[in-house]
Structure formats: structure tokens, C-alpha cells
Amino acid sequence: MDAIFKDFGKAYAEFDGYNLAKTLAPVAPEAQPDRLYNFHRSTNFSSVQKDFKSKILHNNALPFKLTSEESNGWVEVYCAYWKAVGEILNAEAATKTHNKVSWGKVYEAWKEMTVVLIRGYTNSGFQAWTVPCLYVAGKYMRVFAIKADEDAANNPSSAINFQDDFNPEAEKNEKLEDAARQLNRMFQICLSDRAPLEESRKWGIYNIINLLFKTYFKLGSVSLSKNILKALQAYRGDMPPLDNFPLSHQVTFKYYVGVICFLEENYVEAEKHLTEAWHLCHKDAVRNKELILTYLIPCHLLTTHTLPTLALLSPYPRLQDLFLPLSRCIKKGDLSGFDAALIAGEDEFVKRRIYLTLERGRDIALRNLLRKVFIAGGVEEAKEPNAPPVRRTRIPVAEFGAAISIGSKETMDNDEVECLLANMIYKLVLFGAFGLRRRIYRLHMKVCLAQPYPPPIRRDFSGGTTSRT
Template sequence: MSFPTLNAYLLEVSSSLDNADAFILAKLLSFKDSHVSNPKLHKESPELLCQRILDTPYDELVAAHLKGCVAVANCNYREAYACQVLSVQIFVRIFQPQKDDNWSLPLMYTLILDLRNFANEVEQEILQHNKGKKGDTLEKAADTIMSCFRVCASDGRAAIDVSKKWGMLFLVNQLFKIYFRIGKLHLCKPLIRAIESSNIKDEFSLAQKITYKYYVGRKAMFDSNFTQAEEFLTYAYTNCHADARSNLKRILIYLIPVKMLLGRLPPIDLLHSHNLSQYRDIVMAVRTGNVHLLNCTLLEHESFFIQTGVYLILEKLRATTFRTLFKRVSNILGTHQIPLQAFTEALHGQGITDIDMDETECIVAGLIYAGNIRGYISHQHKKLVVSKVNAFPAVAS
């Protein structure tokens, strides 16, 4: 296989610059392109030839990229990451002075994607060899991405068709991916505010809006704003392409617990079709009031629920499951004065034998306080006295 020479590659870069063709330029500076494996481009010091063919500071940008190609060929991702940080810094110097012009946005997208990918590679090395501070590389990558975001967000005077603001949502989504991975969700708040106050927030591409809604929905879930979480995650799920099975599953991992907390249980066939059998017994437990099954399922799939960050959300379903069980007991007895002993015995019947009358009374009191039961406890008579009308309100209400 014949490879183009470094001189031919640089002339192609020069031509793309002369034609202001950011798509070709982005391809020539992308680490996903085939030129990265071209041994004729692997020069330790390409600066002189870059200076001869390209204007400053594009010569610096391309030289940094070529050094990154050498680093990738040597599987040195720390060096590749450092080269990519330099590439983005040089790009910002080029990008910021461009008035009334956003032609280079596709190049920015490529540079930022490669930067985050290299940061992920370095993080993997840190985890495997325990050399370095976990999350530090990704956090520094986020700082570099923020330098691009500030340029885009501050471009308020340009006409909308040439505004750099079109790059904001892409950058926000990349920052979300980093902040969620390193557990710094509080840093998402100013980014959300910037997008929501933008006059083009509804004009971004559908793919970018789906990613944005997915992450904002997840953040709302962690903030216990379940109504908003359902709204954003439902938008992401509804608008996601039907063939993007992995993305649909990723959205459902969070949408299903949110909907269950709001009193809407998913059909079992939906769980099967997206290979989410971990939720099957959770749904059955909540539907039937089987507290023991809920506890066992949370324990069985604990690693999955913790890894995805939904364990504590699913824990909240315990109150809903208690409510369902106690409602069934109330329906069986057919009275609005229910002995607390009946609830205790129902729990014992499920195999939960370590709960006594006092603990049952505490559980019932918590359900009354949360609005899951309308009534009061007669401590003297050890009975729950429930309302004769809608004693167990629907969870969705």
C-alpha cells in the first residue's frame, strides 16, 4: 500500500485552508482518519516543513497533530493527549479573532472529540496501573473545552447564520459526559442555564438536543426532580432513532426508575426487548407489594444498579411497595380500622421476620407523612385508621 508523503499531506491541508473547507480540514486533523497510520507522516520534528508550507499559527496546529500521530503509533496516549491539548489551545487562538465567521466549527468538533477520547485513554491507564490521580486528566480536558465554550458563548454580535453560538450545545454535551464521569454534576448547572437562555436553543440539531435532554434528565433525577427528569428523558427516548438500540437502552436505564417513582410501571415486554431484565422483578415487586422480592432483587443486581447510579433511586420504591402491600391487607380486611399486627404478619409472611410491631408502626407513620396513606395511627389501640375515601392515593398523584 502506497502512502502520500508529508509534503503532499501538508499541501492538502493548505488547499483546505485556502478554500475554507472545514470538513476536509477536520478530516485531515482527525485521529479517526486513515492518515494517522501513515508512517511517512511520523516525523519527530515536523515544524520546519510545516512552517514552509503553512501560515502561522496553522503550522503550529498541524505540527502538534503530527506529533500526536507519532504518539498514537507508539501507543503513548499521555503524549497524544498533551499534543491534543496543545492543538485545541492553538485552535482557540485562531478561532477567537475570526469575526462574523464560524466556518471552522467542524474542525472544533473533531479536535474536541479527539481530546476527550485521549483523556479517556489516559484515565484507563491510570485505573489499570494506579499511576496518577483519578479524574484529573478528564477535569483538565474539561477546562480546555471550556476555553472553546467561552468563545462560542460570547459571540453575541454576529448574525445568527455566522454565529459561533452554534457550537455551544456540542461543547456542553462533551462537558456533560466528562462531569458525569468524574461525579461533578454541580458544574453542569451554569451550562444548563447558558443553553436554556440561548435564543437558538430550539434550533440545534436533533441529535445534539437528544444528548442534552438525556443528561439534563439524569441530573434532574439525581436532584430528585422526577417530574422534570421524566419530561427530559421521555423527549430523549421518543426522539432517539429506533435503530440506535444501545442509546435507547441507555435512556431507559434512567427513565424506567423515574416513571416507577411517579407511579407508572413499564410493560415487561419493553424490558425484554431492551435486555433490561434487571428491572423485571423490581416491577413485579412494586406491582404486587412484595417487599421481600424487592430487597432480593436490589441485592442480586446491586453492582449494575450502583454502576449506573440508580440504586438509591430504586431504594425509594420501597415506600411504594409497602403502600401496595398495606393496601392489599386493607382490602382483604375490608375495614378502615386496620390492626398494625396485620401489617406485621403480612411482612412476616413474605419472609421478612426481623420486623416487629414498633418498626411496622414507624413504616406506617412514614407512609402517612409522605402522603402514601390518608389516615392516622391510634397508638393506644395499635391500629391504623384510614380515610373512608381514597385511603391509598395513587402514587402518580
């Protein structure tokens, strides 16, 4: 206990929130592997409160004076922490001896500590610089909740509930949902702090929001994240700008906002946030950069129709597996290859929530295929004797049809091909128009595929000509 209260005193004297938070960690530091064990053994249930009081409240060695409210608040927090540590040590011992670990108990004890800590801010006047304690409490509350829920899923309670309203889904994430509620309280006490900015808990807001985002994503209720953003928007006038927060808060926040936009198919916004996260991300955080790119690449594919280079993918074997087969097919215009790659990666794509976005990459593969047909058409004789030969711009629909059917057993009928082409023109991926001269040829098409991104065009189907506005 001495080690922890010595650190407590030091951190408090220096107003060092992060070091203070370390005294509430549920994991022993590497340098002192027995720290938690010794801490827990240093007292017992009957005297824990008295002992801690003597360390905080009546300790004349501390170089500062706390108000009695504040001191009592911290005594409560450390008592709850002591109990939680007891459960954590039990769980660790049980893991080692392969006995049944009760993460549910760990979660409850940790949550109790978190509740006491939150109360410290609302009732005991805990100062704003101590908010990193909330980060540690929140972070591990989420971790323990997930473990407790996994536990519950693996060991369904023996007392099966036969009631009609029994809903197994509701119980699946019981603890994590509970944790989300506590995190939301943390969010509220940071958001609504009216103290002047320099001593405001608002500086803790993005870290807590990030914890909430992680929790909501895990629960599959991404829509709840939107509520957080709305609340944040409502307070934006009183909030310090995001740029002033530590980069770890910024990058995580931008990543999640980017993914939220991505899931709403707002790819332009998503790309903006993800690109910012990419630029600011710590260069050694490989996994996080991989996650950013997982969404940035499909975004970029849809907004600019460009693919990642090998140089971008090379440090990330996982991303190569994810995107390279599709990229190659898009580039080549290989539709059946694209479909096969999409099916092959389906599970992973769905898990990452990028399937629907990648599916749209088929348009680009199709566009590239059609362009190849156009190039393969070569040039035709000039009408006037001395004029240079011109590219063949009228391409029978059947040729496109044949190209589209490559690799798949089915042949596509001309009407269907026409429909595809019309869609492509509509999406401004193709620049062209149909000429409906049914008597001479079944259908002809005038296509100019040279430009990937034409300005808006006026489509004039009657005369078979196209002009730019």
C-alpha cells in the same frame, strides 16, 4: 499529505465544517487505512512547517483565498496535528507489538493541537462554520486523557513521591482534569462569540457542553455541570433556541440535564427532559436509549407510581436484568423479595446512581401489600338487613404487621407498623386514618385503598375520620 490537503481545500471551498473536521481525525477512515501513516511519512520534523505552508499559504490551486492570518493559523494546526499523528502511530505500533504504549504522550501532543486550534479562533479569525474541528479535537482529547490516566494508574511512576502533600487521588484523573480545562476554554470561546447568529460559534455550544458533561460525570464532579448550565442561562437571550440545533446535540444535552435533575432528586424536571430525549432519540441508538431509560424508569416510578411494561423493556436485556426483579416485587407487594432484589442489584444500581431512587420504590411495594391485606379482608355483613354488604374497612394493625413480616424472620411490633402506616398516609400513598380505640381493640385502622392517587386530604386523627378538602 496530499490526500489531507485535497480534502482540506474541498471542505473549505464548500464551507463544510464536518468534512473539514475529518481532516483532523486521529483515526484513519476505513476506506483509507493507511491515510495517517502516509500523511506522517510524507514529511519530517525539519520541513513540516515549510511543506504545509506550501500546501495552504502558497497553493494557487486552492479555489479560494484565505487571509494570511487564517492560513498561518491552519498551518500551525496541521503541524501540531502532524506531531500528534506521529504519537498516535507510535502508540498503535506499540499496541501491536505488545510494548508499553505511552498514552500520556499522545494526550500531550493532541492537547497541543487543541490549544493551537483554539488560538486559531481567538487570534487568527477562524470562521464559525469550522467549529466541527473543535468537536473532533475535544472528543478525542477526552478519550486520550482517559487512556493516559488509566495508563498512569496501571503503571505508577517509579519515582514515588514521599512528600507530605502527596495525594494519589489528585493524580488519578490528572489528564482528564486538564482536558476539562481545555474544554471549558472551548465553551468560553463559543459562548462569548459576538458575531451575528448566522456566523456565530454559538452553534457549537451544545456539542461542547455535552463533552464537558461527559467529562464532569466521569470525574464525578457533577456539580460543575451546574456552573455550565448557569452560564448558559445567563446568556440565554443571545442564544439560538435549543430546538434549532442538530438532534444529536439536543438529545445528548437533554439526557444530561435530565440526569443532573435526577441526581438532585428533582424527578419531575428530570422526567420532562428525559422524556424529550427519549422521543427525539434516533431509533437505532440502542445503547443511548438504554441509558435514557435507566433514569427515566426510576423517575416514572416515583412521579406516577407506574412500572414499565414488558413491551418497553423487551429490546433491552440489560434493563430487564436491572429492573424486572424489582418491578415484579413492587407489583406483588413482596417486601422481602424487593429487599433481596435491591441487594442483588446493589453494585449496578450504585454505579448507575439510581440506588437511592429505587429504594423509594419500597413505599409502592408496601402500598400494594397493604392493599392486598385490604382486599383479603373481604366484605362484612351489612348493618341493615337489606343493604348490600360493604367492604371491611377496619383492619386490625396486626394483620398489616403479619403481612409486612412475610418472608422476613423478624416480626414487627404494632407500634412500628403503625409508624409505617402513618408515614404512608403522610406521603399520600394511602388514604386512611387511625382510630385510636385502645380499650376495645389494641388499634384499628380505617383505610380506603382503592384510589392510588387521592386528592389532598385533611387528616383528622382525633375522631378517626378522614375527609377530603
